[in-house]
Amino acid sequence: MKFLDKKTIKVDRELNELDKFVLDFIKILEKHTDYVIISGYVSILLGRTRGTEDIDVFIKxxxxxxxxxxxxxxxxxxxxxxxxxxxxxxYSYLIDGLAIRFALKDETIPNFEVKFARNKLSKDSFNERINVITKEGNIKISSLERQIAFKRYYLKSDKDLEDAKHIEEVFKKDIDHKKINIFKDLIMKDEKA
Amino acid sequence: MKKLKPGKNNKEDRMNFIKYWASYIKNNSDEVWSRQQNILINSQIQNARYFKMSRKDYLDLKGEIR
Structure with missing residues (x-):
């Protein structure tokens, strides 16, 4: 698993049922809008040893x-x-800033938690996206620095701190800590507003 | 490759494993580490599909009934 360039990671992993669920869903999603996957699934895609019941995604x-x-x-x-x-x-939920969840018919887990990117912080997650190349398709995730900052300084649960640590440890040489601090300041500013 | 250091408490233990596993990922092929990770992920998905929850019960659990 490695960066091919600043915006591309190649992962030659064996795909699991969660990866296949993600790839199938985004194949449909990207016919209609642009997206970026954020939160827990990003660290799992990049090797974190935990599961998740949902995949968070911002759409335009x-x-x-x-x-x-x-x-x-x-x-x-x-x-x-x-x-x-x-x-x-x-549609009214999305316009009101709420998330809606999609799963395979008659199932609830796993599900995609879909939200419109409405505020500046969420819209900016489309910038500096990373394209992850897997054996069966590509997945667009937010930048690693944004992921780390969001988990460490906004979400802050034990699970999120571990997710941030995992990404940081695996991609030590590639992480720009100055960017993490910039995102930290933006998150703090957004929280105060 | 780093050895797994026992932690003095649960939190430290978990963080030490994070570092250990990251080192394992960097020292082994993607196929090798992902096969192990997938045992965990696939079993969770299979379990969720076997013990189905209704939409209402799931949203209630998440505090998202509107």
């Missing part, structure tokens, strides 16, 4: 019609939304 804002297009495509492809069957209701 969509018009109602475009969201309905995405939703219909997901339904046709065997997914359901845990929050509601009504597209109007689901």
């Amino acid at each position: 804002g969509l018009s109602k019609n475009k969201f309905i297009g995405l939703y219909n495509n997901l339904k046709k492809s065997g997914y359901w939304c845990l929050n509601s069957e009504e597209s109007d209701e689901l």
Whole structure:
């Protein structure tokens, strides 16, 4: 597992059921909008020894019609939304800044927790994204420095501190600590606002 | 490769394992470490699929009933 360049990591890992779930879902998602995966799954994709029941993803804002297009495509492809069957209701949740969850039909775990990127911090997560190349497809994740800062200075649970440590240890030579500090300051500023 | 250092408490023990496992990843091929990680991940997914929870129960558990 290594950086090929500043924006690309190649992982020749054996894919597990969670990876396949992610790859199948994003194949549909990226036909409709741009996305970036954040939070726990990022560290798991990069080797962390824990599971997760959901994958957090920011998507770029969509018009109602475009969201309905995405939703219909997901339904046709065997997914359901845990929050509601009504597209109007689901769209209103997204517009209000709430997350909606998609899983395979009749299942709840694992699920994708989908949110519009609305504030500056979340919109900026699309910048400096990393493309992770796996054996069966590519996955776009937030930058490692952003991941570390968010987990260490915003979420701060034991699990999140461990996730941050894992990424830092595995990619020691590639991590820009100045960037982590910049994100730390942004997070602190956002918290105070 | 680093050896696993026992921690003085649970938190330190867990952080020491994080460092140990990171060292293992860096010293072994992706296929070797991921096969071990996947035992854990796949068993969690299989368990979730076997012991199904309703949408309502799941959202209730997450505090997301609207």
